[in-house]
Amino acid sequence: MRPITYARAADAATAIAAVSADPGSAFLAGGTTEVDLLRQNVLTPRHLIDINDLPLNSIEPQPDGALRIGALARMSDVAADPLVRERYPMIAQALELGASAQLRHMASMGGNMMQRVRCSYFRDAESPCNKREPGTGCPAIEGVSRGHAVLGVSEHCVATHPSDVAVALAALQARVHTQGPGEETHAYAFDDFFLLPGSTPDREHPLAHGELITAIEVPAVPVARRSLYLKVRDRESYEFALVSVAAALSLVDGTIADVRLALGGVATRPWRAMHAEDFLIGAVAQRANFEQAARVELSTARPTPMNAFKVELAQRAMVRALETLANGSPA
Amino acid sequence: MSAQGPALGERQRAAIEERGPGPVGVTLSVNGEERSLEIEPRVSLLDALREHLELTGAKKGCDQGTCGACTVRVDDRRVLACLTLAMTCEGREVTTVEGxxxxxxxxxMQRAFIAEDAFQCxxxxxxxxxxxxxxxxxxxxGDDAEIKEWMSGNLCRCAxxxxxxxxxxxxxDGQRR
Structure with missing residues (x-):
């Protein structure tokens, strides 16, 4: 690891001013991705501003029925929160199926949104990588790509977005609140917060340097009370998803009245399955329709020979998630 | 070793104390004892414990957050010492297996590991x-499935x-009685 300086900030404005003033500075929250990548010289900030003392860790219901989750709330705190578990089972499940108990105690919700991809070429400072060093190329496309994305890919990057909870938050259309250097605040729609790689895979978010995530706001989504997060992976625990599905479903007389679907492990960003949702609304809740919705969503998939299995696996996982909810066993 | 970038601007320096990149004096509370050490800010809690405080109980297995051999407690939570920078623990209570x-x-739990032969190497x-x-x-x-899931962050190559x-x-079960 290169030498770094360390400073602990007591308030958000000071932390934001310090990072904004210097392109070589970065915030430090839970550190679970950042310290790892600093050690491997993949990230190279020279000054770290520790934000762990900032008062941004509360989980508060809002008058309009939304839930505001502070950016420094830890994954374990959010997963255990009674309101989260009652209103959004898919969030609690996605969190508890991610990482390990130790990492969930460390990792913050804001940091989870900012975590970097697990692509082994990105994480190896010796390899070319368009995300790490724009213009150097993408060895994954012709290389080892079993874990890589099939949706939202470009000829410049096929890295999978690694987060579980961001998949649930995509299904719920959460908003990401930030604060900038002039103390101005901004709220990003979830879809706007995660950028497709396109020709600029180094740009993952629309944030300005030094703009700090302060909270994640989950709107009232009544259908989410009957929701689940299904995660398929190579080993049973402590592993990233090959495919995951966040799903919520409500039926009226056997017809789908409301549905939310998002996919993880298969896309370059948390993937809201809009095409599948559009197909399902008003449809009869039966397997043939679930299968057709899944086919529609995956019809734009661009797999490599090594990850082609994900196209079928994602469809089966979507069908299983929807059938589980339709058969009345939500969690 | 690359050159250091520009230090923080004057205004920021006034508002926030920047320390390092060379060795700085740090006080950590470890196993109920105040310990003073001189470390660079890039030093992990794991290296601070093992290399500076002669507490070698926490082990360096992977040094990248995938094995759990470095698990210690910071305040009331189990965390990975390899992904924790030591300086972030100033003002917090660190507990290692020695404590x-x-x-x-x-x-x-230590007695139970001996009684149940819960290790090889x-x-x-x-x-x-x-x-x-x-x-x-x-x-x-609660049950074995739950123990398995919530202990999955600690790998054992001897199985x-x-x-x-x-x-x-x-x-x-002893606690329940």
Whole structure:
């Protein structure tokens, strides 16, 4: 690891001013991705501003029925929160199926949104990588790509977005609140917060340097009370998803009245399955329709020979998630 | 070693104390004792414990957050010392496996690991024990499936898992009585 300086900030404005003033500075929250990548010289900030003392860790219901989750709330705190578990089972499940108990105690919700991809070429400072060093190329496309994305890919990057909870938050259309250097605040729609790689895979978010995530706001989504997060992976625990599905479903007389679907492990960003949702609304809740919705969503998939299995696996996982909810066993 | 970038601007420096990149004086509270050491800000809690404080209980297995051998407690939570920078622990209470015994008496979990033969090579054991103690406090040791899931952050290459679960069950059941 290169030498770094360390400073602990007591308030958000000071932390934001310090990072904004210097392109070589970065915030430090839970550190679970950042310290790892600093050690491997993949990230190279020279000054770290520790934000762990900032008062941004509360989980508060809002008058309009939304839930505001502070950016420094830890994954374990959010997963255990009674309101989260009652209103959004898919969030609690996605969190508890991610990482390990130790990492969930460390990792913050804001940091989870900012975590970097697990692509082994990105994480190896010796390899070319368009995300790490724009213009150097993408060895994954012709290389080892079993874990890589099939949706939202470009000829410049096929890295999978690694987060579980961001998949649930995509299904719920959460908003990401930030604060900038002039103390101005901004709220990003979830879809706007995660950028497709396109020709600029180094740009993952629309944030300005030094703009700090302060909270994640989950709107009232009544259908989410009957929701689940299904995660398929190579080993049973402590592993990233090959495919995951966040799903919520409500039926009226056997017809789908409301549905939310998002996919993880298969896309370059948390993937809201809009095409599948559009197909399902008003449809009869039966397997043939679930299968057709899944086919529609995956019809734009661009797999490599090594990850082609994900196209079928994602469809089966979507069908299983929807059938589980339709058969009345939500969690 | 690359050159350092520009230091923070004057205004920021006034508002926030920047320390390093060379060695700086740090005080950590470890196992109930205030310990002073000189470390660079890039030093992990794991290296601070092992290389500077001669507390070698926490082990360096992977040094990248995938094995759990470095599990320690910071305040009331089990965390990975390899992904924690030591300076972030100033003002917090760090507990390592060396701090579990009280008055020369091993902790119940340590006794159970011996009684149940819950290790072979022993390398992962300090992390397993620190994690297991926290697991019981967190209330996630209801049955074997739950123990397995909530201990999954601690790998054991000798695969002593059944005996580790037996040790955890025995402390859990002893507590219930």
């Amino acid at each position: 579990l015994a009280e008055h020369g008496e091993l902790h119940a 022993g390398y992962c054991t300090p992390g397993q024990i620190m994690s297991a103690v926290a697991l019981l406090e967190e209330g996630h040791a 002593a898992y059944p005996h580790i679960r037996a040790a955890i069950r025995s402390v859990r």
